[in-house]
Amino acid sequence: MPVNIAVLAKQVIDPEMPMAAFRIDDTAKSVVPPASIPPVVNGFDENAVEAALQIKDSQEATVTVLSMGTSFALDVMKKPLSMGADELVLLQDDSFENTIDSFFTAQVLTSAINKLGGFDLIICGRQASDWDNAQVPLGVAEILGLSTVALGKKVDVAGDKVSVERVTPDGYEVVEAPLPALVTVSNELGQPRYPTLRGIMAATRKRPTIWSASDLDMDAGQLEPRVTLRNLFIPVREQQCEMVEGEDGADAGRQLALRLREAKII
Amino acid sequence: MPEATGVLVVGDSIDGELSPTSRELLAVGRRAADDLGEELAISLLGDTLDVPSQQAIAFGADKVYAVTHPLLAEAQVELSLAALDSLCREAAPRVVLIGRTNEGRELAPRLAFRLGVGLAQDCLEVSIDQETRTLLANRPVYGGNAVAVVSLAYTPQIAAVRPKVYEPADPDSSRQGEVVSFPVELDDSQARSRVVNTVQEEAEGIKLEDARIVVSGGRGLGGPEPFQDLEELAKLLGGAVGASRAAVDSGWVPASYQVGLTGKTITPDLYITVAISGASQHLAGCSGSKVIVAINKDAEANIFKEARYGVIGDWEQVVPAFAEAVRELTQD
Ligand SMILES: Cc1cc2nc3c(=O)[nH]c(=O)nc-3n(C[C@H](O)[C@H](O)[C@H](O)COP(=O)(O)OP(=O)(O)OC[C@H]3O[C@@H](n4cnc5c(N)ncnc54)[C@H](O)[C@@H]3O)c2cc1C
Ligand SMILES: Nc1ncnc2c1ncn2[C@@H]1O[C@H](COP(=O)(O)O)[C@@H](O)[C@H]1O
Numbered sequence: 006m007p008v009n010i011a012v013l014a015k016q017v018i019d020p021e022m023p024m025a026a027f028r029i030d031d032t033a034k035s036v037v038p039p040a041s042i043p044p045v046v047n048g049f050d051e052n053a054v055e056a057a058l059q060i061k062d063s064q065e066a067t068v069t070v071l072s073m074g075t076s077f078a079l080d081v082m083k084k085p086l087s088m089g090a091d092e093l094v095l096l097q098d099d100s101f102e103n104t105i106d107s108f109f110t111a112q113v114l115t116s117a118i119n120k121l122g123g124f125d126l127i128i129c130g131r132q133a134s135d136w137d138n139a140q141v142p143l144g145v146a147e148i149l150g151l152s153t154v155a156l157g158k159k160v161d162v163a164g165d166k167v168s169v170e171r172v173t174p175d176g177y178e179v180v181e182a183p184l185p186a187l188v189t190v191s192n193e194l195g196q197p198r199y200p201t202l203r204g205i206m207a208a209t210r211k212r213p214t215i216w217s218a219s220d221l222d223m224d225a226g227q228l229e230p231r232v233t234l235r236n237l238f239i240p241v242r243e244q245q246c247e248m249v250e251g252e253d254g255a256d257a258g259r260q261l262a263l264r265l266r267e268a269k270i271i
Numbered sequence: 272m273p274e275a276t277g278v279l280v281v282g283d284s285i286d287g288e289l290s291p292t293s294r295e296l297l298a299v300g301r302r303a304a305d306d307l308g309e310e311l312a313i314s315l316l317g318d319t320l321d322v323p324s325q326q327a328i329a330f331g332a333d334k335v336y337a338v339t340h341p342l343l344a345e346a347q348v349e350l351s352l353a354a355l356d357s358l359c360r361e362a363a364p365r366v367v368l369i370g371r372t373n374e375g376r377e378l379a380p381r382l383a384f385r386l387g388v389g390l391a392q393d394c395l396e397v398s399i400d401q402e403t404r405t406l407l408a409n410r411p412v413y414g415g416n417a418v419a420v421v422s423l424a425y426t427p428q429i430a431a432v433r434p435k436v437y438e439p440a441d442p443d444s445s446r447q448g449e450v451v452s453f454p455v456e457l458d459d460s461q462a463r464s465r466v467v468n469t470v471q472e473e474a475e476g477i478k479l480e481d482a483r484i485v486v487s488g489g490r491g492l493g494g495p496e497p498f499q500d501l502e503e504l505a506k507l508l509g510g511a512v513g514a515s516r517a518a519v520d521s522g523w524v525p526a527s528y529q530v531g532l533t534g535k536t537i538t539p540d541l542y543i544t545v546a547i548s549g550a551s552q553h554l555a556g557c558s559g560s561k562v563i564v565a566i567n568k569d570a571e572a573n574i575f576k577e578a579r580y581g582v583i584g585d586w587e588q589v590v591p592a593f594a595e596a597v598r599e600l601t602q603d
Pocket of ligand 1: 020021414488492514531532534535553
């Protein structure tokens with residue numbers, strides 16, 4: 006039996022965009038997507054795709070990518086397919102807004118996972134680089150009652166178990182959990198593979214499955230917002246930087262040491 | 272469920288002592304409880320809890336829920352979760368505060384989902400809105416580029432508070448409080464995930480998160496070797512070495528060196544950055560430093576907006592001369 010893997014991947018505003026391009030719409034309390042910078046697949050979710058493909062490299066597996074949003078840049082969201090994933094399922098509806106409330110997102114994703122018949126292993130990014138919530142995967146796991154390992158840097162499946170090298174503050178630990186399981190991964194997993202030319206060709210031909218809210222079976226009570234955004238603002242930094250100069254770099258280094266000594270900092 | 276009241280801190284102990292994070296949470300929790308005119312409780316999980324219970328009262332708790340069970344001797348997230356789930360249902364707190372530590376970042380969302388309520392993640396500031404008697408939380412979003420103020424619609428209102436943002440109160444050993452034992456039923460089978468091996472990769476010497484002085488290197492160092500110079504400089508200063516994610520992703524130093532949003536949060540007295548541009552995700556982990564020094568060859572680098580002292584220059588010239596001068600100055 007092939008291992009049936011799902012990857013949850015979110016489309017986000019490019020977090021590497023220049024800070025000057027970062028703008029907030031005060032009335033909508035939302036971040037304005039910069040006009041000339043295309044969105045990306047959340048970085049940690051590309052790590053999640055890579056983790057799934059590494060499993061697929063060593064054993065029979067299918068990789069289905071699921072994403073929820075109001076609208077998608079199809080060429081962006083097809084990247085996991087061109088890396089080697091098998092299927093793409095887009096949950097697209099005007100009501101699937103990108104809010105700070107993870108509860109709703111977890112609920113929608115869970116309904117879609119149930120509709121697809123469930124998975125042996127669900128791999129997610131550790132957090133989405135917009136709201137930095139780090140909640141949706143744990144929510145999906147709780148709703149589905151899955152065993153969970155967060156912050157993996159290596160993921161292996163052997164028989165009915167997943168074995169994960171989990172990043173800790175001073176190294177890592179190896180954690181085993183029974184399938185079905187949910188694992189989140191981080192950048193410590195390493196660079197995601199580049200799409201191959203063949204992968205890109207295959208991805209162009211593939212059509213994603215697109216489901217709207219009415220295709221999913223959701224319990225209205227579970228869709229009530231849990232978190233309300235009261236305000237959103239760009240923090241002001243007030244620090245005045247004192248530039249330490251010198252005749253050349255080395256002298257500036259010496260002056261810096263003197264300055265810190267004078268200020269009793271060292 | 273009974274009417275929700277009071278503030279519950281999810282506490283923990285380390286080596287038989289109340290953890291630093293729990294002490295910080297008690298300071299925040301005390302203020303919130305006073306603003307509400309309600310009780311401040313703390314939960315402690317383990318097998319022997321006498322010492323941390325008394326410490327918790329000295330640091331501000333009115334009530335300690337001592338959740339004892341032999342299986343809780345070791346912190347296993349699913350068992351802690353099961354215990355906290357039943358405590359929250361029974362004690363019905365209005366507000367729950369959890370430290371966003373390595374364990375807390377998994378525990379808090381899972382507890383919130385299990386209880387069917389919302390969570391304010393990674394909070395830098397929590398307060399009580401007197402009018403509505405609800406929690407208001409400030410939290411960084413978009414990699415620290417923005418701050419969101421959120422409130423929560425259901426009780427308990429759960430907030431995961433970033434460690435080291437709040438100072439603990441001074442302990443007062445004459446404070447009175449009650450210790451209530453809260454028995455839970457747990458069994459081994461609830462712990463589905465199992466740690467089979469632990470590997471330590473951290474550098475020797477002072478721990479990055481405890482160091483008073485930290486020297487961090489970024490992509491501009493160009494390779495792993497210059498980190499040896501930074502190690503030496505850190506040693507001279509009695510500090511530790513950190514890094515940006517770019518340096519970690521390049522494989523120059525282990526992940527445990529990473530400072531930032533998805534790395535360590537540090538609050539040293541002095542933070543020296545070398546060839547780091549100062550992306551918001553990096554600053555998210557170090558903006559609590561008392562003094563930031565930036566050495567960068569690009570005058571426009573964002574790090575100079577956050578730094579107290581800056582040198583515009585090539586680290587290859589600046590750092591050796593700086594280290595030499597530090598050696599001279601600190602020897603006499
Ligand atoms: C979701 C997410 C989470 C993230 N989490 C973190 C995190 O926890 N920590 C983190 O650090 N980053 C994090 N990042 C990455 C972050 O956005 C930046 O990409 C990263 O911090 C850049 O590292 P850097 O400053 O070393 O490299 P760069 O931005 O490339 O900067 C290198 C700097 O070195 C300077 N330089 C080059 N040569 C020299 C020289 N010879 N002498 C002096 N200066 C020189 C350059 O002027 C430049 O300013 C995260 C990103 C995302 C999207
Ligand atoms: N809208 C979404 N669509 C698909 N996956 C998502 C979505 N939101 C969150 N996720 C998954 O959950 C992870 C953590 O997201 P978050 O909890 O929002 O920080 C992401 O890295 C994704 O793997």
